[in-house]
Amino acid sequence: MSKEDVGITVSKNEDFSEWYTQVVLKAKLADYAPVKGLIVLRPDGYSIWESLRSTFDKKFAKNGIRNGFLPILIPESLLGKEQKHFAGFNPEVFWVTHSGTNVIGDKLALRPTSETLAYTMYSKWIQSWRDLPLKINFWNTALRAEIKATKPFLRTSEFLWQEGHTVHTTQEEAEKEVMKILEIYKNTVEEELAIPVTIGKKSEKEKFVGAVYTTTMESIMPDGKALQMGTSHFLGQNFSKPFEVKFADKDNVEHFAWQTSWGVSWRLIGAMIMTHGDDKGLVLPPNVAPTQVVIVPIYKNDEGKEKVLFKVDEIKNNLESKGIRVYVDDRSELSPGYKFNDWELKGVPLRIEIGPKDIEKQSMVVAKRYNREKAALSCNEVEKISTILDEIQKEMLKNAKEQARKNTTDISEYIEFKSKIEDGGFLNAPWCGKLECEEKIKEETGADIRVIPFGSENSNLKCVYCQEQSVSIPIFARGY
Amino acid sequence: MSKEDVGITVSKNEDFSEWYTQVVLKAKLADYAPVKGLIVLRPDGYSIWESLRSTFDKKFAKNGIRNGFLPILIPESLLGKEQKHFAGFNPEVFWVTHSGTNVIGDKLALRPTSETLAYTMYSKWIQSWRDLPLKINFWNTALRAEIKATKPFLRTSEFLWQEGHTVHTTQEEAEKEVMKILEIYKNTVEEELAIPVTIGKKSEKEKFVGAVYTTTMESIMPDGKALQMGTSHFLGQNFSKPFEVKFADKDNVEHFAWQTSWGVSWRLIGAMIMTHGDDKGLVLPPNVAPTQVVIVPIYKNDEGKEKVLFKVDEIKNNLESKGIRVYVDDRSELSPGYKFNDWELKGVPLRIEIGPKDIEKQSMVVAKRYNREKAALSCNEVEKISTILDEIQKEMLKNAKEQARKNTTDISEYIEFKSKIEDGGFLNAPWCGKLECEEKIKEETGADIRVIPFGSENSNLKCVYCQEQSVSIPIFARGY
Ligand SMILES: [Zn+2]
Numbered sequence A, B: 001m002s003k004e005d006v007g008i009t010v011s012k013n014e015d016f017s018e019w020y021t022q023v024v025l026k027a028k029l030a031d032y033a034p035v036k037g038l039i040v041l042r043p044d045g046y047s048i049w050e051s052l053r054s055t056f057d058k059k060f061a062k063n064g065i066r067n068g069f070l071p072i073l074i075p076e077s078l079l080g081k082e083q084k085h086f087a088g089f090n091p092e093v094f095w096v097t098h099s100g101t102n103v104i105g106d107k108l109a110l111r112p113t114s115e116t117l118a119y120t121m122y123s124k125w126i127q128s129w130r131d132l133p134l135k136i137n138f139w140n141t142a143l144r145a146e147i148k149a150t151k152p153f154l155r156t157s158e159f160l161w162q163e164g165h166t167v168h169t170t171q172e173e174a175e176k177e178v179m180k181i182l183e184i185y186k187n188t189v190e191e192e193l194a195i196p197v198t199i200g201k202k203s204e205k206e207k208f209v210g211a212v213y214t215t216t217m218e219s220i221m222p223d224g225k226a227l228q229m230g231t232s233h234f235l236g237q238n239f240s241k242p243f244e245v246k247f248a249d250k251d252n253v254e255h256f257a258w259q260t261s262w263g264v265s266w267r268l269i270g271a272m273i274m275t276h277g278d279d280k281g282l283v284l285p286p287n288v289a290p291t292q293v294v295i296v297p298i299y300k301n302d303e304g305k306e307k308v309l310f311k312v313d314e315i316k317n318n319l320e321s322k323g324i325r326v327y328v329d330d331r332s333e334l335s336p337g338y339k340f341n342d343w344e345l346k347g348v349p350l351r352i353e354i355g356p357k358d359i360e361k362q363s364m365v366v367a368k369r370y371n372r373e374k375a376a377l378s379c380n381e382v383e384k385i386s387t388i389l390d391e392i393q394k395e396m397l398k399n400a401k402e403q404a405r406k407n408t409t410d411i412s413e414y415i416e417f418k419s420k421i422e423d424g425g426f427l428n429a430p431w432c433g434k435l436e437c438e439e440k441i442k443e444e445t446g447a448d449i450r451v452i453p454f455g456s457e458n459s460n461l462k463c464v465y466c467q468e469q470s471v472s473i474p475i476f477a478r479g480y
């Protein structure tokens, strides 16, 4: 195989979409399954999801949330119980109609989301205030038939996600939970994936079907399109009433409970690839990288090899004892140059090169993936590697913030809006709060209200579309 | 709710099946979903699965196995590619025929197992010997329509499991992997769940459809029925040929690869419930218990309460600092007696009771769940709790071994076989190796060959059925 076949053959700037697909496939994160719309995750891709899951689980546990399991099949009659909710999902639902050669009476949906099933169970489990709050999270997949072209992590008919469902005695407590989760989402995405997000509310038009309101975190991708990174919904009593999620309070009076639901999916991995990758391939933030440091030993003969591998082993053990995930690439018959390209394609945050000359000088070469800078490091300074990884993590977030800032514009005139939207990016534009303006803008420019940031309420400006008094300054953008 | 409604109302000996169901539901491990055959796991049930997953993951990783993700939908054409394999699963397959209102052309199966999908991918990923061994495990669910009565963890149409799929350059390496996995299964089940297992091979009749041979671990349950606890299959080249899983060796000649597949499911949780539970409810081995120690503070007035809770907090912090999972039951308005019953029902391995008199004596009462023994422990000896939990874990395995031994009989005469099988249990009986005898025994007694234990080859005896020369001494039993 020639070097050209192995590496990324298009530039991120020139053909973003093709670049993205090549990175996903060639870095061996994922591959297309035989059924249109479905993908398979290879270990390097799934490992990122495992890392996120582990971080979320720790934060969920601290917040009193535990995990459970729900089956994938939901009867049609149950899915249809909350009508608006059902109407929102119905066209995308996969239906099971047979088991073996037998026809199934009440046909079964593959879960598009589990509110209806979870709350049927909750209704049985909750009797009194003592049973609340009930906070359960489910790591599973959801299925929604996708008719557009498959895009790994971004547009697939089955996706890995978590869906959390909580029940509370008061509206206040439920609304606090909605915000608490959104904060967990934001700090995890920023700290682990080094992607800045903007949090706020969705408009009425864009909220989750069945929610009272939806809070969201949104990011702007390097191609100028917005990506919804996660949502946390206040459901009020919209589901507790049809599903009879009720509790007897201390005074023994029955009340309908207050509920929340929230989720993030493997889209986060897609966002990470887009935000940090470059023309050489994937760039992984150290916190989620399956391999954080790769060591490439360099030698020309057997004598050199022995010396080098001895030192490499010492460094490897030292790093592993500090909990760093290290891999030594001692594949024979492959040149150091080939290996460098290979690990850059795979996005490993830090590469250590050691040859006979380095050993003479008691030093090694350390190459950072994200900015491709090389430096010498003394063998006595191996313990600095931890710090270097932390610095890379922080620098990557800083760079991503700068990238996002450049992709964000304040707009007051609609003519400017229409011109600017062609370049993509987040457009901060005042809005009167009316559905009509939101719909007209969408129709004429393709831009949605992605998020109405917290604190962006503003009545001093004029709606970018109708010139009437503004209520807020939402972020408009074309989205994924 | 009266005490009778809360606790288990039947005896394990008198009505094992009803006892089992009550334990699962009342200990809040699982509940029935709205669709027949499906169950939901509540946090205390799912947590046991998470604990097993975490143990297996560590052992898999040490053995070079990493996790991946496969979608749940497999096209009919692909599932049918290995004919014998397909014929084995076909009657139980759930079929997706529609997405929204659109008919799907090549109808889609919900995975009954993923060999066909995994190997389609592997065939793309493997080109050379450098790509091998390829060892990937998948934590997911499998679906097989179950027409008999639902039994949580034991008989459900969707079940949590892991399926591992490995590919090797040589037969020898693949066969070693089969055994390595079986050993991991055995030591995990014995060390974590305190259930003894017997390992060996399945007969030709009972092997996995598509395998060259199947190795298995089997346990005998207290009701005398055998339970298959996990299987590890040597697939030979049975799948690599139809799926073209090929590699170019060092000499550049192409070969079909050698493969294995293996899995354990949440049946293990069912086995744990049956093996250890008693008339008071669930009994959890400490290693997998979501809560290992529950502390019940006892007091009569506010002054006493303050003193007791102060001490309780100290003990709790001390235990938590040692990594022990502790819960303090300070629910007001509930009597200590009610709480004792509640935590016994839930199977928490160790209960600590502390009241004002204990505090005066600088001591506490420690009650073991598995044998219901109580003892006083000085407050200075809190660090002994770790050791006590370890002892409980070991004692539970020892007791389970003794229970299994009592349920095992050596048989040489068929008349004795037919009489003994009515009491249940493992019957060690010599066999000539012929399918005909195996089938006749099954037909006449309902007993299968559960496992031909390693080392049970024996040509000095006579087949329990036909009196011809024996080849081995399999374990016969009626099974779940
Ligand atoms: Zn307007």
Ligand SMILES: [Zn+2]
Pocket (backbone or CB within 6 Å): B431, B432, B433, B434, B437, B463, B464, B465, B466, B467, B468
């Ligand atoms: Zn015979």
